[in-house]
Amino acid sequence: MPQDDQLTTADSEFDRATTVHRAEAGGYVADLQPGWDVGSGILNGGYLLAVAARVAVADSPHPHPVAVSASYLRATPPGPATLAVTPGPAGRTLAHTAVVLSGAEGPTLSVQVTTATLSGEAPVHSSPAPEVPPVEECLGAQPGADMGGHPVPAVGLRHRVETRLDPATAGWALGTPSGEPVMRAYLRLADGRDPDPLALLLFADVLPPTSWSMGLMGWAPTVQLQVLVRALPAPGWCLAEARATEIAGGWLDEEYRIWDSTGRLVAQSRQLARAPR
């Protein structure tokens, strides 16, 4: 392969920002884009997962990341990054790949990716999407909006992913947190690109911490995140529901379920994060 074999070229800002190139010395390189931050120059965990999954898919006989587990070792800043790959067993049904992303200061993200080929098969058992008002009745969560004295932080991520909050779970944005750590929102890439498994990895960590619904308005850095991609999403808006099961002792879990525009469950995730105090 030539040194600069670019694995993705596209008109989509998301595709460009997650592009990886094979490196001459082995492994891959990426140029992590500053626009995908969650404030303070820290890149979003889902964005980084999409970059790592691109590498795994490039190294696998299978096209779709179906299970992705990541440890967030350190905060990852924008800029050049290297991605080291350790291939695992690869078979007819699935393949395993380990990817370690490193910046100038060393490893920041360690990811295990299982790739497979998702079929269009109808589910034997599934979970229906929750009842949410139509997109046009939901609330935009654009930077600068007032959240009851807590203005939405000017984070790049909110410009990259269009987010429309279910009013029933957006009390925190209006100064009246619901007291239940649940958020629901329609999501789509702002660049107009339709969702795919890589976009689902981004969506699986895209909402503000559900602890905001408890009035705990600080940030909640991800420690470990697992995402399962269950089906290829149909074009259009996805609907995500994030929920914390327990907030205790300085820790918070966040569990996402994501449905596509046809109401099919397409992804699930769970993360352990540090809870805001």
Add this chain to the structure above:
Amino acid sequence: MPQDDQLTTADSEFDRATTVHRAEAGGYVADLQPGWDVGSGILNGGYLLAVAARVAVADSPHPHPVAVSASYLRATPPGPATLAVTPGPAGRTLAHTAVVLSGAEGPTLSVQVTTATLSGEAPVHSSPAPEVPPVEECLGAQPGADMGGHPVPAVGLRHRVETRLDPATAGWALGTPSGEPVMRAYLRLADGRDPDPLALLLFADVLPPTSWSMGLMGWAPTVQLQVLVRALPAPGWCLAEARATEIAGGWLDEEYRIWDSTGRLVAQSRQLARAPR
């Protein structure tokens, strides 16, 4: 450290079976015990996770595994195993460790462990345990019991972990699968040892596949599993609820929540497995 520095000695069969020793050449060794199998000489995924977490804890300044993500690369047979450790960042709050378990045929399990020090702090938000009849009204799932023409396989694991099924979710054992992929059971170590975070890792993958409640009676090998340990469990029985969100295209997810004898949520897990056809 001397070559045979044994990190655990105990009267508990579980502690003995998960004992690890530092190896002279670096890393650790374990002697994986055949009694912790799920049939066909294949060891249980939760048992292997407990062995790997012991290594991570031994290498960490923190005593408790709080987040554990594992890729099951190949089936792991009983016998001698080596555990290679790659330490990650370690701080006052948490530490990251990567552990790869290998048998005679090469790596079989790749695990990322986050260790921390769990406090006894009361939850800010939690999820109550489901209503289940008392232990004495639940059904023992001992090997040899009849499950409506499907005798309980003679798996070692059922002798190691006492399992009392909620009758409401045990229809599959009586020949009348409920049609809902949910199982609830009380669990405790058969050796009488009280639960701790390592036992919770075992419990997080200990029930039969929830697809059995759909009448799909085959095995469901784990592909990736993430376990979060949320609190130190009180002595006595734990209560586990396992639930599949979606069964589709040859894949199954299993989500566990585990409460201790005081009703406190102490662990959560999610795995992606191959679904029985």
